[in-house]
Amino acid sequence: MSFEEKSTWIAGFTQLAVGLWYALQIIGKAATTPISDITYGGELATMIVASVVLTVAITIVVAATAGARAALGGDPIDIDRSDERDRTIGRFAGNIGGVVLAVGMVPALGFAVFEFDHFWIAHSILSAMFLSVLVTDIVKLFAYRRGI
C-alpha cells in the first residue's frame, strides 16, 4: 500500500470518528433543547481541530513505524514520493467530491431562501462538506484498489 493510500485511510477514519462524535453531541443536545437554542460553535471548532490534529498525529506515527520497519530491512517506503498516479487519483476523486459538495449546497440554499433556523442552514452545509470529503476518500480508495 502506498503512503498516499495509507494517508487516505487515516484521514477517512479520522473524519468518520470525529463526525460521529459531533453528531452524538448535537443529538444529545437536541433531546433536551429546542433546535433553535442549540449552541454548536464549540463542538464544531473541537471537531475541526481534532480532525486535523488526529490525522497529522496518526500519519506521523504510521510514517515513523514504516520508516523503522524499512530500516530493519522490511519493504522500502515511499513516504517522500507522490507520483502521477496519486495526482490523477486525487484529481478524479476531487472532481466527484466537488459534485457532491455542489449538490449538497442546494438544500442549504433552500433553507436560507425559506428562512429556516440558522441551525439547519449550518448543518446542511456541514453535512455537504462532510459527505464531500468522505466520498472523495472512498473514491480515492476504490481507485487505488481497483484502478483508474
Next chain:
Amino acid sequence: MARKTRVTNSMRALRFAKGEMTQAELADKLGVTRQTIIAIEQGRYSPTLEMAFRMARVFGVTLEELFQYPDD
C-alpha cells in the same frame, strides 16, 4: 467506475530481460512509487504519455514494444 484498461504491456518480461530488474529499482529510475509500477503491470493504471516514453527509454525499446492495444 474502475475498469481495467485495454492497454496491455510487456513490462514484466522486459524487467526480467533487463537483468531481472525489480519493481522497486524501476520505480526508483522513474521517480514513482512501487505501487504505481505494480498497478501498471496489472493493467490497473495507464501511465501518461510522458511516463510511457520514459519507461520505454529505461528498457531501450519503442513504445509499441512496451505497450500494446487491441486492433478492434
